[in-house]
Amino acid sequence: xxxxxxxxxxxxxxxxxxxxxxxxxxxxxxxxxxxxxxxxxxxxxxxxxxxxxxxxxxxxxxxxxxxxxxxxxxxxxxxxxxxxxxxxxxxxxxxxxxxxxxxxxxxxxxxxxxxxxxxxxxxxxxxxxxxxxxxxxxxxxxxxxxxxxxxxxxxxxxxxxxxxxxxxxxxxxxxxxxxxxxxxxxxxxxxxxxxxxxxxxxxxx
Numbered sequence: 701x702x703x704x705x706x707x708x709x710x711x712x713x714x715x716x717x718x719x720x721x722x723x724x725x726x727x728x729x730x731x732x733x734x735x736x737x738x739x740x741x742x743x744x745x746x747x748x749x750x751x752x753x754x755x756x757x758x759x760x761x762x763x764x765x766x767x768x769x770x771x772x773x774x775x776x777x778x779x780x781x782x783x784x785x786x787x788x789x790x791x792x793x794x795x796x797x798x799x800x801x802x803x804x805x806x807x808x809x810x811x812x813x814x815x816x817x818x819x820x821x822x823x824x825x826x827x828x829x830x831x832x833x834x835x836x837x838x839x840x841x842x843x844x845x846x847x848x849x850x851x852x853x854x855x856x857x858x859x860x861x862x863x864x865x866x867x868x869x870x871x872x873x874x875x876x877x878x879x880x881x882x883x884x885x886x887x888x889x890x891x892x893x894x895x896x897x898x899x900x901x902x903x904x905x
Contacts, residue, residue, distance in 0.1 A: 709750035714740055717752040724772035724818070726780070728795060734780055736769040743769060743782060743797065756797030761787055764799035771819035771830070771865075775842065781827060785815040790829060790844065803844030808834055811846040818865040820873075826888065828873060830862040837862060837875060839888065850891045851875075857893035859883065 710719045720739025727733055731748045742757035743766070757766035771783035778795040789804035804813045814833035821827055826847060827840045836851035836859060851859035861878035868874070871887035872894075886892040 707750055709746070716755065717744070717746075723770045726772045726774045728774045728778050729776060730778070732795075734772055734774065736772045736782060738768045738770060741766045741768060743772065743780065743793070745797075754797065756793070763802060764791070764793075766791070770817050773819045773821045773827070775821045775825055779842070781819050781821065783816040783819045783829060785817060785832065788813045788816065790816060790819065790827070790840075801844060803840070810849070811838070811840075817863045820865045820867045822867040822871055823869060828865055828867060830865045830875065832861050832863060835859045835861065837865065837873070837891075848889060848891075850885070857883075857885070857891075
């Protein structure tokens, strides 16, 4: 498979279209591109050709505010899901940045987090969150109701600092972690480990 370079945009800075450690990236159903601008504590939105459209966020812990957003995902309705490791939560916004809801707090129990990083949404709308220091993936519905989890214990399917996550169209889940491997899990509800393989060294800031 050959890939052809098309375009790029952005440079270091705080202005519209500039970045300070761009982290997660996602594309909406209408083709707009959303970037978690980690160091600027905001989400930026661009057209498919890279034209800056808007941003939202700002440093803080209140609803709609952000501290170093990391992961970002968009559901079939265009809602934007953002993880904040330092705020130990997931926030949900409309396509244009209006706050809808949030869930999570610091902890080890169901529905709590210790550095939520990657986030992905499957074809049924379930929200998968990589819970970095709890060494697990947690799954929620779109309202933030806890559904299930996996990883966290030694043995097949164990995870060590999961950071990035993706869900294929068939519901299979792929997770990278600090063991420098990609882990391939089957569909819910069991999420059985299918295989793991070595990856290039992953980095988490």
